[in-house]
Amino acid sequence: MTTRRSAIVPSASRRQFLAYSGAAVAATALTAAGCSAPTASTSAGPSGPASAGARLTKLGLDYPFTQLPLYATLVKLSTAAAKKHGVSLLTTNDAANADTRATNLTTWVARKVPAIVSVPMVFEATEAIAKAALDAGLIWVTYGGSLERQSADIQFSFRKGGTLLGEAAAKWAEERLGGKGKIAFLTDSTIELGRERTKGMIDAFTKLAPGVDVVAQEQAIDPDTGLAKAHAILAKHPDLNIVLGVTDAAAYGGFKALQQAGREKDDAKTFVGGQDGAVPSLLAIKQGTFCSRRATPRRSSPSWTAA
Numbered sequence: 001m002t003t004r005r006s007a008i009v010p011s012a013s014r015r016q017f018l019a020y021s022g023a024a025v026a027a028t029a030l031t032a033a034g035c036s037a038p039t040a041s042t043s044a045g046p047s048g049p050a051s052a053g054a055r056l057t058k059l060g061l062d063y064p065f066t067q068l069p070l071y072a073t074l075v076k077l078s079t080a081a082a083k084k085h086g087v088s089l090l091t092t093n094d095a096a097n098a099d100t101r102a103t104n105l106t107t108w109v110a111r112k113v114p115a116i117v118s119v120p121m122v123f124e125a126t127e128a129i130a131k132a133a134l135d136a137g138l139i140w141v142t143y144g145g146s147l148e149r150q151s152a153d154i155q156f157s158f159r160k161g162g163t164l165l166g167e168a169a170a171k172w173a174e175e176r177l178g179g180k181g182k183i184a185f186l187t188d189s190t191i192e193l194g195r196e197r198t199k200g201m202i203d204a205f206t207k208l209a210p211g212v213d214v215v216a217q218e219q220a221i222d223p224d225t226g227l228a229k230a231h232a233i234l235a236k237h238p239d240l241n242i243v244l245g246v247t248d249a250a251a252y253g254g255f256k257a258l259q260q261a262g263r264e265k266d267d268a269k270t271f272v273g274g275q276d277g278a279v280p281s282l283l284a285i286k287q288g289t290f291c292s293r294r295a296t297p298r299r300s301s302p303s304w305t306a307a
Contacts, residue, residue: 102122166203166208174208216233223280234257254272
């Protein structure tokens with residue numbers, strides 16, 4: 001986790017919020033993703049005023065990708081953690097729509113929701129909203145990225161998570177396929193987290209397994225898109241061996257596509273891997289499918305793999 005712009009010693013309410021956002025929202029978000037929050041110091045540099053000593057009773061969590069299976073668990077755990085501190089948690093319902101998200105956040109700023117944790121989609125638009133929040137004396141924490149204007153940010157090693165997944169898949173390909181075969185990547189280019197994870201898994205895999213043919217790189221972060229993209233890939237490459245996803249949700253869609261195409265659940269030449277530790281993926285692991293033989297949650301950026 002990193003924090004930025006320590007210009008002023010934060011007020012009591014601001015310190016309280018940063019503790020909640022780091023310990024409650026961030027920790028529960030990462031717990032929902034299958035890992036514990038990273039150990040780091042927390043500081044902040046507020047740009048707007050805050051009422052000194054005021055007790056924080058409300059904060060907003062804006063996680064725009066509400067279509068992901070991870071979202072429900074994240075909200076459940078974050079709500080419970082906030083409740084322990086007497087804080088009510090507000091959430092948005094963005095459905096991965098940038099315009100809807102901007103409207104929801106602008107409404108929060110207008111209503112002076114005192115503290116906001118937000119995952120950026122379109123960074124340029126988010127910069128303007130974050131500035132408006134700070135100018136209104138609110139607290140803004142960026143989750144999974146960093147803005148020019150913010151109170152703090154919450155980050156973990158995006159690229160490292162992808163690298164670990166790529167390395168695990170490459171090792172499996174060498175052991176099970178003799179360094180040959182076919183792989184498809186389900187990627188994300190829309191936000192910093194997705195781009196870094198994508199680069200990490202592709203660079204690591206292609207470096208360590210140069211004999212495996214990369215037959216597709218398709219944008220997909222949710223199960224439905226992963227399913228559709230994997231079906232299309234399998235139509236051209238029915239002998240596909242490996243699917244790696246930038247999220248567990250996308251990878252799970254690939255997993256279902258392989259099953260629907262008739263792949264045996266314990267096929268020794270099939271590997272599916274994703275990142276986040278979402279519930280459907282963990283259940284697939286528990287049920288002994290071909291994504292079950294080795295789960296590798298990572299503390300900084302979790303992943304699950306099949307071997």
